Amino acid sequence: MSFNRKDLLGLEHLDKTEIQTIIDSARPFKNMFTRSIKKAPALVGKTVVNLFYEPSTRTRTSFEVASKRLSADVVNIATATSSVVKGESLVDTAKTLEAMKADIIIIRHTLAGTPELLAKNLNASIINAGDGFHEHPTQGLLDLYTMYEKKKKIEGLKVLLVGDILHSRVAKSNIWALTKFGAKVRVAGPPTLIPGKISELGVEVFYNLDEAIKDVDVINILRIQMERQQENLFPSIHEYVELYQLTKERLAKAKPDVLIMHPGPMNRGIEITSEVADCSSAVINEQVTNGIAVRMAVLYLLAAARKGENYVHSN
């Protein structure tokens, strides 16, 4: 098995074999979760830093749990209480962390490309935990892993992404990974929330959810980012709910074995009804469990690749 990357910045530049290596490595980690002691010493003595410039509960916690289950030491930096508020630059903050011998820095930032900037300037391994509208690779990987686990293969699978594609880094990482594995990806949402050039990535665009939903194997519902409501990209929440909410009635038009996914956090009653979120086709909580396994795999592979120091630097 070989994986010689210093960083995980996105899924766009990983090839299919590398993604497959991560997915395959995640399964033994998931099996660990049923043991009485859910911990292995693989990352003993390593320091992992969570550097989050945006609010996050599940991703940060998931990385923290994943690191701890591998026996790494974890440091969480909440930027609101750090020197960032004193005006320290991003690279300086990260270099300070590196001087404290951080081996892996996990970064979330509002600006696309921030993880890449750090990767170029630091020797520590950088993991992108979401950068602007660009990518959220570990979410893409855990979505892929969940589909793989439930549907046994990705090739030929019809996957529908619903909602705010424009602002969604989850959608982008999903599209990069799924198309590499030969899935047929559809997106559905209001025209103002679907980037014009998205079809160039090999996805089919629908503006009518009822049409898009027919014969798909997986529906991945994206969060409506309420904080962007003031940009007036759709007339009203009410109208969005009317046209794009996943309801029991809409779901009746889909295949009976359709898989329902959501990266969280959910706005119940907006992009998805509570009834659908809690139905037996929904695997939203399993996604959270799988997220830990996938992040353990990423941490393990990056940490093991560091030993050789002959990895490919990010371009």
Added chain:
Amino acid sequence: MELLNYKQIDNEIEKLANEILKRNSDIESLAIVGIQTKGVNVAKRLSEKIKKIKDLSKEIPFGILDITLYRDDLHEAGADIPTIKDTDIPFDVNNKNIILVDDVLYTGRTIRSALDVLKDFGRPKSIQLAVLVDRGYRELPIQPDYVGLVHHTKNRICVNMGNEISDSDKVYVENENGSL
């Protein structure tokens, strides 16, 4: 250089099985765990042999164990990263007498790691080590409870066998150039 042919392998496994039974009269508490990957094959054969000798109708609790995440040389792995294989111990290890099985015992580091893995599943009553071949050159204070062949060598020993007996089974010492 060939050390054991298929018949001799079977004889060694029978010997191991008898010795294990001599020390473990309580069959109910017995469990077998094979270390990935070749130790699993030896463990499977051993389990079948014990079943046959005691004429048991039910299976002996059986587990497989991968030590990758517990290795002490992970920090030197470099670009060729060891693949994590399955660990599956589908029974409660507490109060069991566990026979830990590997194909070849050498430095003892694999066994050290395997003991760490088992510890994370609970507290067995005892752990006993059975190996098909002892190659010598230990680096840790670990010794087998049951051993088939003893052959001290610095060269690699290969064990060619699956879960079922076959006349192509063999155990041999690899020469420095990697041939038979």
